[in-house]
Amino acid sequence: MALSPDESGRLADLLSEHADGLVVHWAELVGNGLQGRMSRPELERQTRDLQKGFQQAFAAGARDLTDEEAGELRAQLGELSSNRARQGFSANETAISVFALKDAVLGVIGDTSDAQTLRDFVAFSGFIDRAALFTFDSYVRVREALIADQAEQLLELSTPVVKLWEGVVAVPLVGTLDSARAQVVMERLLQTLVDTGSPYAIIDITGVPAVDTQVAQHILKTVVAARLMGADCIISGIRPQIAQTIVALGIEFGDIATKSSLADALRYVLGKNSYKVVTSKRTEH
Amino acid sequence: MERVPVLKIGDILLVSIQIDMEDQVALQLQEDLAEKIVTTGCHGVIIDISALDIVDSFVGRTLATIASVSRVLDAETVVVGMRPAVAITLVELGLSLPGIRTALNVELGIEMLARSRGEVWQDDEDEGDPAAVPAS
Amino acid sequence: MNEESRLIPVATDQDVVRVRQLVRTVSVEAKLSLVDQTKLVTAASELARNTLVYGGGGTVEVARVRNEIRAGVRIVFADQGPGIADLDLALTDGYTTGGGLGLGLSGARRLVDEFAIDTAPGEGTTITITKWCR
Numbered sequence: 001m002a003l004s005p006d007e008s009g010r011l012a013d014l015l016s017e018h019a020d021g022l023v024v025h026w027a028e029l030v031g032n033g034l035q036g037r038m039s040r041p042e043l044e045r046q047t048r049d050l051q052k053g054f055q056q057a058f059a060a061g062a063r064d065l066t067d068e069e070a071g072e073l074r075a076q077l078g079e080l081s082s083n084r085a086r087q088g089f090s091a092n093e094t095a096i097s098v099f100a101l102k103d104a105v106l107g108v109i110g111d112t113s114d115a116q117t118l119r120d121f122v123a124f125s126g127f128i129d130r131a132a133l134f135t136f137d138s139y140v141r142v143r144e145a146l147i148a149d150q151a152e153q154l155l156e157l158s159t160p161v162v163k164l165w166e167g168v169v170a171v172p173l174v175g176t177l178d179s180a181r182a183q184v185v186m187e188r189l190l191q192t193l194v195d196t197g198s199p200y201a202i203i204d205i206t207g208v209p210a211v212d213t214q215v216a217q218h219i220l221k222t223v224v225a226a227r228l229m230g231a232d233c234i235i236s237g238i239r240p241q242i243a244q245t246i247v248a249l250g251i252e253f254g255d256i257a258t259k260s261s262l263a264d265a266l267r268y269v270l271g272k273n274s275y276k277v278v279t280s281k282r283t284e285h
Numbered sequence: 286m287e288r289v290p291v292l293k294i295g296d297i298l299l300v301s302i303q304i305d306m307e308d309q310v311a312l313q314l315q316e317d318l319a320e321k322i323v324t325t326g327c328h329g330v331i332i333d334i335s336a337l338d339i340v341d342s343f344v345g346r347t348l349a350t351i352a353s354v355s356r357v358l359d360a361e362t363v364v365v366g367m368r369p370a371v372a373i374t375l376v377e378l379g380l381s382l383p384g385i386r387t388a389l390n391v392e393l394g395i396e397m398l399a400r401s402r403g404e405v406w407q408d409d410e411d412e413g414d415p416a417a418v419p420a421s
Numbered sequence: 422m423n424e425e426s427r428l429i430p431v432a433t434d435q436d437v438v439r440v441r442q443l444v445r446t447v448s449v450e451a452k453l454s455l456v457d458q459t460k461l462v463t464a465a466s467e468l469a470r471n472t473l474v475y476g477g478g479g480t481v482e483v484a485r486v487r488n489e490i491r492a493g494v495r496i497v498f499a500d501q502g503p504g505i506a507d508l509d510l511a512l513t514d515g516y517t518t519g520g521g522l523g524l525g526l527s528g529a530r531r532l533v534d535e536f537a538i539d540t541a542p543g544e545g546t547t548i549t550i551t552k553w554c555r
Contacts, residue, residue, distance in 0.1 A: 193389060194368070194369060194390075197390055221377075224376045228372040229367045229387060230364075230388035231389055307435055339459055339462045339466060341467055343470060373456050377531050379514055
């Protein structure tokens with residue numbers, strides 16, 4: 001419910017009149033909730049900024065949080081949530097930073113039986129609720145973005161494509177392969193083949209604990225796609241259980257070269273390129 | 286109608302497809318190439334598709350036909366430069382382009398042709414040419 | 422919610438090229454990944470050619486769409502041609518009446534997220550495909 005123009009005017013006056021007392025009380029309340037994880041001066045600075053934000057929004061005639069006059073305030077609240085989210089505070093702790101303003105205002109109103117003051121407080125309380133919900137919303141959005149970013153970083157970290165020899169690249173896969181990751185690996189590998197002009201790729205799955213139909217399909221598709229581009233894939237490091245699963249699932253690896261270890265795979269590729277791996281006796285100088 | 290140019294470099298015909306081909310252009314290329322193989326006597330064809338951002342079943346079929354026709358005319362075809370996104374899409378589409386040899390780039394394509402010509406010559410020197418033995 | 426859609430008639434080979442280019446442009450605007458763009462343009466190329474060859478020409482409408490969670494691209498291929506009598510058969514890999522590879526319909530379906538087909542003998546064919554951003 002929106003405030004009346006009179007109400008927002010009176011609230012602006014109230015906030016400016018008791019500015020100092022409010023900020024101290026408010027910062028104290030928030031500080032208790034955060035249990036010393038934020039320094040007092042910093043907290044007071046933040047609270048003062050917010051107090052000014054509310055005061056200016058009301059003074060400009062804002063009757064609801066969605067009003068144009070409250071734009072600045074919304075930006076402040078958004079920034080507060082995003083900072084709190086990044087610093088690892090909980091959603092609760094973030095919302096309380098706004099809710100505490102109610103208690104602080106109640107503190108300065110003191111004991112009153114004045115009906116108008118009570119009505120003002122109820123209206124104000126509604127406004128604060130909406131502001132806190134807005135904060136909560138921004139908090140969730142920031143956290144979701146953070147999680148998505150981290151997932152992406154993890155994906156990039158976990159899928160290196162390395163050059164093993166002239167014309168040979170390898171992807172050592174480690175950890176559980178889900179469909180999304182398998183797809184990233186596939187695209188990355190194929191792009192590396194083009195960038196390095198390598199006609200051979202070794203997909204090493206020693207570090208993959210399990211393979212399901214979908215993942216096996218992804219690996220197969222990668223091999224076929226690489227072939228279409230003119231490169232050969234060798235799969236190495238298939239562990240006994242995985243070999244059992246592959247057969248049990250009825251997945252046809254067809255004429256795809258499979259080797260038990262990365263070393264075997266490399267030896268196989270070098271052999272195809274007329275290299276010979278020999279052990280040479282060390283000569284002493 | 287635009288036309289895809291066919292260049293002769295030594296014993297090789299090089300085609301670099303740089304435009305989004307209408308179906309007619311693709312068919313025209315197929316004819317031009319067959320003609321050129323016969324008039325030049327070239328034994329290798331390299332088709333560079335690195336500029337193509339898609340290959341649909343029509344282009345795929347045209348490439349396959351070019352490869353088959355060339356083989357009949359004693360020329361080996363290598364398709365080079367297929368982009369990863371195109372390859373992934375072709376796999377999903379179910380088009381595996383059987384009978385087409387591929388290489389990552391023009392250089393590797395030329396190497397591949399040189400190698401297969403070399404093998405053919407080596408076969409010729411051998412007493413029993415395996416390709417010449419009729420299947421019983 | 423539909424944003425503005427663009428419609429092109431398909432009557433010649435050149436129009437199929439135009440469909441591919443338009444779908445590419447809209448896919449880039451919708452921020453589809455490169456692989457998804459390639460899949461959608463390829464599917465559009467197959468279906469636009471079907472509209473031309475089997476439907477005797479028609480229209481292709483391309484629009485950016487958005488649902489609660491994601492943005493995407495929707496394409497509608499419509500013709501007033503003979504329609505498809507046996508849909509199951511037409512969607513089988515390798516089946517063709519036009520001398521192609523028989524991968525147009527079935528292949529295009531695998532390349533997109535949503536595929537709807539509305540057809541009856543003598544009443545034309547309308548195919549709607551959608552690809553969503555990941």
